[in-house]
Amino acid sequence: MKSELKFPMLVLALICLGGGLAAYKSLRLGVPFWMGEQSYNWQIEARVSFLANGERVKARLALPPAAASKDAGQESGSLGYHYNIERDGDESDAVWSAENREGGQALYFRVRLPESIESGAEPVPGKAEVDGATIIQGPAGEAARAIVARLKSISSDPDSLFVALFEQINDEQKPQDFVLLKKHYAKEFMGNPMIRMGIDLLEMAGVPARMAYGVNLNEDRGSQSPLPMVEYFDGTAWKVRNPVEPGVVPNSRNLFVWHRGEGPLLDVNGGENSRVTFTVVKDRIPLASLTDLRDSPLLVATILGLPLSERAVFRYIVLIPLGAFVVVVMRNLVGMATLGTFMPVLLALAFLQIPLGRGLVMFGVLIGVGVWLRFLLSRLNLLVVPRVAACVVIVTMLMMLMSVVSYRLGMTGGVQITLFPMIILAWTIERMSLIWEEEGRRSALVQVGGSLLVAVLAYLFMRMGQIQHWAFYFPELLLVLLAGILMIGRYTGYRISELFRFRTFAGG
Amino acid sequence: MESAMNEIRAPWWHRWLMTPRELREQGVVGINMRNARYLLPNNPRRLYRLVDDKLQTKALAEERGLSVAKTYAVIRSPHDVAKLEATLKNHESFVIKPARGSGGRGVLVIDGREDGKYFKPSGSALSGAELRHHVSNILGGLYSLSGQRDVAIVEYRVKPAELLTAISYQGAPDIRIVLFHGYPVMAMLRAATKESDGRANLHQGALGIGIDLETGCTVRAVHHGKVRDIHPDLKVPLLGVKLPEWERILDIAVTCQEMTGLGYLGVDLMIDEELGPLMIEVNARPGLAIQMANGVGLLKRLEPVVTQHKLRPGLGRAGKIAFSRENFRA
Numbered sequence: 109m110k111s112e113l114k115f116p117m118l119v120l121a122l123i124c125l126g127g128g129l130a131a132y133k134s135l136r137l138g139v140p141f142w143m144g145e146q147s148y149n150w151q152i153e154a155r156v157s158f159l160a161n162g163e164r165v166k167a168r169l170a171l172p173p174a175a176a177s178k179d180a181g182q183e184s185g186s187l188g189y190h191y192n193i194e195r196d197g198d199e200s201d202a203v204w205s206a207e208n209r210e211g212g213q214a215l216y217f218r219v220r221l222p223e224s225i226e227s228g229a230e231p232v233p234g235k236a237e238v239d240g241a242t243i244i245q246g247p248a249g250e251a252a253r254a255i256v257a258r259l260k261s262i263s264s265d266p267d268s269l270f271v272a273l274f275e276q277i278n279d280e281q282k283p284q285d286f287v288l289l290k291k292h293y294a295k296e297f298m299g300n301p302m303i304r305m306g307i308d309l310l311e312m313a314g315v316p317a318r319m320a321y322g323v324n325l326n327e328d329r330g331s332q333s334p335l336p337m338v339e340y341f342d343g344t345a346w347k348v349r350n351p352v353e354p355g356v357v358p359n360s361r362n363l364f365v366w367h368r369g370e371g372p373l374l375d376v377n378g379g380e381n382s383r384v385t386f387t388v389v390k391d392r393i394p395l396a397s398l399t400d401l402r403d404s405p406l407l408v409a410t411i412l413g414l415p416l417s418e419r420a421v422f423r424y425i426v427l428i429p430l431g432a433f434v435v436v437v438m439r440n441l442v443g444m445a446t447l448g449t450f451m452p453v454l455l456a457l458a459f460l461q462i463p464l465g466r467g468l469v470m471f472g473v474l475i476g477v478g479v480w481l482r483f484l485l486s487r488l489n490l491l492v493v494p495r496v497a498a499c500v501v502i503v504t505m506l507m508m509l510m511s512v513v514s515y516r517l518g519m520t521g522g523v524q525i526t527l528f529p530m531i532i533l534a535w536t537i538e539r540m541s542l543i544w545e546e547e548g549r550r551s552a553l554v555q556v557g558g559s560l561l562v563a564v565l566a567y568l569f570m571r572m573g574q575i576q577h578w579a580f581y582f583p584e585l586l587l588v589l590l591a592g593i594l595m596i597g598r599y600t601g602y603r604i605s606e607l608f609r610f611r612t613f614a615g616g
Numbered sequence: 617m618e619s620a621m622n623e624i625r626a627p628w629w630h631r632w633l634m635t636p637r638e639l640r641e642q643g644v645v646g647i648n649m650r651n652a653r654y655l656l657p658n659n660p661r662r663l664y665r666l667v668d669d670k671l672q673t674k675a676l677a678e679e680r681g682l683s684v685a686k687t688y689a690v691i692r693s694p695h696d697v698a699k700l701e702a703t704l705k706n707h708e709s710f711v712i713k714p715a716r717g718s719g720g721r722g723v724l725v726i727d728g729r730e731d732g733k734y735f736k737p738s739g740s741a742l743s744g745a746e747l748r749h750h751v752s753n754i755l756g757g758l759y760s761l762s763g764q765r766d767v768a769i770v771e772y773r774v775k776p777a778e779l780l781t782a783i784s785y786q787g788a789p790d791i792r793i794v795l796f797h798g799y800p801v802m803a804m805l806r807a808a809t810k811e812s813d814g815r816a817n818l819h820q821g822a823l824g825i826g827i828d829l830e831t832g833c834t835v836r837a838v839h840h841g842k843v844r845d846i847h848p849d850l851k852v853p854l855l856g857v858k859l860p861e862w863e864r865i866l867d868i869a870v871t872c873q874e875m876t877g878l879g880y881l882g883v884d885l886m887i888d889e890e891l892g893p894l895m896i897e898v899n900a901r902p903g904l905a906i907q908m909a910n911g912v913g914l915l916k917r918l919e920p921v922v923t924q925h926k927l928r929p930g931l932g933r934a935g936k937i938a939f940s941r942e943n944f945r946a
Contacts, residue, residue, distance in 0.1 A: 440648060489749040492756030542758065546721055547820060600653055602646040607633040610644050612841040613908065 126587030158382035160209035228365035231345035251285035274354035443605030455563035643913025658879025722759030787814035824909030828946035832862025
């Protein structure tokens with residue numbers, strides 16, 4: 109083949125392959141190509157893990173009624189296990205069993221629920237008998253009785269009692285008797301002592317109560333432990349509440365109650381260290397095509413064939429090439445100067461995880477203080493690598509300081525900044541102060557500003573819903589992106605900045 | 617009358633930019649074009665190390681009998697740094713530069729010394745400790761292309777010819793010649809200004825002065841992209857200065873191309889009062905500002921060279937120089 113033809117052929121092949129795969133997926137398998145085409149589903153995956161001790165194993169996971177119904181798409185992944193759903197009245201369990209299992213085991217239960225699910229916390233009419241509350245001995249018991257008496261005096265019904273109780277438990281400043289009781293429970297119970305304490309106190313006050321478990325409907329959480337909740341009987345019906353926000357009725361926009369009622373959430377026979385974790389994903393693919401996708405050849409299935417917990421990781425990874433593309437466009441077509449080639453991509457990734465405004469402020473403060481400290485450091489005449497390492501230490505401490513300060517000021521988001529690329533920041537500080545010394549302040553600010561602008565543009569690009577949709581559901585479109593990058597790589601025309609740079613060329 | 621005015625007046629957008637088409641007509645080469653069309657095909661990767669390490673370039677040049685600034689010392693280790701002052705005690709003036717630096721980064725010029733203080737051309741003083749710190753920064757790779765470890769070269773401080781110091785503010789002007797396939801295609805003189813602080817980088821405010829390849833006379837000067845006839849600080853005329861030994865300068869440039877084998881390169885020279893033209897360094901990625909200084913697009917020089925190179929591939933150095941001087945007059 110002629111060498112001039114090789115390049116266009118390669119680009120064409122990439123575009124055809126990527127576009128073809130995407131078209132096949134969209135037209136044949138019914139994966140929606142545009143974001144708005146389909147309402148989404150919640151896909152919740154429960155992952156049960158435990159250490160089997162070599163004998164007969166039986167694991168039982170309680171299921172929410174919405175998940176047990178026939179039309180909820182459900183499946184379980186568990187190689188070599190016998191699996192079935194057991195129903196007993198309203199309650200149903202997923203049951204896995206196998207012989208002679210040893211070592212770490214992982215069982216999956218996946219369910220798809222429509223966007224409009226109910227939170228599962230609705231009052232359920234029923235009966236409950238008060239079966240004599242737990243008796244606590246000693247001074248802790250005294251304290252408990254005092255608390256119950258006080259709560260009863262200020263509340264009129266089980267609902268207000270519940271709210272008053274958990275507001276006190278959540279309150280930072282507790283009365284003396286609470287502190288005493290809290291110590292007692294913290295010693296007696298390993299998991300969720302505060303909630304157990306609340307349940308016992310409710311029972312002592314004559315309100316039947318028990319544990320319930322929920323799932324946060326939040327994609328960003330990755331894999332999460334079951335959210336402990338409390339179910340109590342108000343005289344006619346059972347209600348579920350989140351003890352962290354006792355006054356709020358759980359809402360299906362952010363919370364789904366997985367398990368309520370009698371019995372444990374998870375029960376494993378023949379294994380130890382058992383635990384269940386949940387992963388939540390918003391899915392836009394119709395159920396039928398998802399099964400087709402999983403069964404289709406490797407190239408088509410891509411990341412959608414993975415368990416949810418592993419898929420969640422890719423939410424950010426598939427965006428990195430998009431950021432790189434923005435950098436290529438900004439540098440080679442526009443001609444923007446940046447500090448470090450791909451520093452803006454890392455910065456943009458960090459912006460994706462914290463609100464943009466706060467990210468910019470943080471970047472500004474870190475760089476500003478960092479450069480200032482770097483000037484102080486340069487007076488000490490340090491060698492290069494130790495100086496950058498010192499910068500890393502300073503940046504880390506600055507970030508801690510900022511977290512603490514923002515937390516004190518009531519901005520909880522400050523805590524998420526661990527993802528800020530610190531080594532990159534330290535190098536940025538180093539290079540910026542170098543340029544500052546060598547070429548002057550203007551040049552340094554222009555380059556940092558350029559990097560920041562590119563980072564914000566990359567962030568805005570990566571944040572677009574449609575772009576994320578394509579990147580995640582049609583990763584083969586990355587081949588088209590690759591073709592685009594290759595073409596820019598062969599572009600020999602002027603950069604936009606050069607039109608400006610050479611503007612005095614003719615007359616002067 | 618009015619129609620005549622309109623013809624003279626530049627289009628309104630020239631205040632902000634030129635269209636790609638206009639630039640193309642002027643033959644301006646952009647960075648993308650320079651890289652894709654001239655650098656990548658003609659400068660094989662393996663040759664870069666010859667010019668990225670100034671020690672190697674100097675060794676090559678000396679083999680060919682070119683005159684270069686004499687190396688006083690090479691500082692390779694922290695141990696060498698510790699005895700730096702002892703090494704330098706016999707030299708009144710010198711230049712310290714990183715072997716792998718680029719764009720003049722990390723170059724320190726010392727003009728004189730007194731009581732253990734070292735003076736830069738601008739008159740500011742450095743202590744011995746500051747000098748050593750600068751050298752250990754060089755060794756740590758602060759100025760090298762990819763942050764790799766480096767060595768520092770201490771060499772002869774060029775005493776620029778009178779003619780050239782007259783048009784440069786506190787700094788030795790250097791001559792840049794761009795060659796393609798061994799043909800000199802464009803030349804400029806870079807002179808420092810008060811703003812550029814003794815440096816010769818155009819974007820830091822140095823003057824770019826275009827040189828006629830035939831005669832070696834300065835023909836056009838730009839400061840921040842604007843045409844100037846006189847030096848902004850020294851108020852002396854910049855045009856019509858004839859560089860001495862122009863033939864020898866061109867000859868040195870072509871020799872540099874032959875010894876490195878690079879297809880597209882820039883050669884930097886300085887003219888010493890006593891020693892004449894000295895080769896300072898070879899640059900495998902010469903910048904594009906030279907077009908601004910000359911007011912001529914590089915493409916107008918590069919394309920004839922491509923044709924000529926195809927026509928007469930084995931032309932000797934004399935033939936190449938003659939071709940350039942003949943065809944690339946200002």
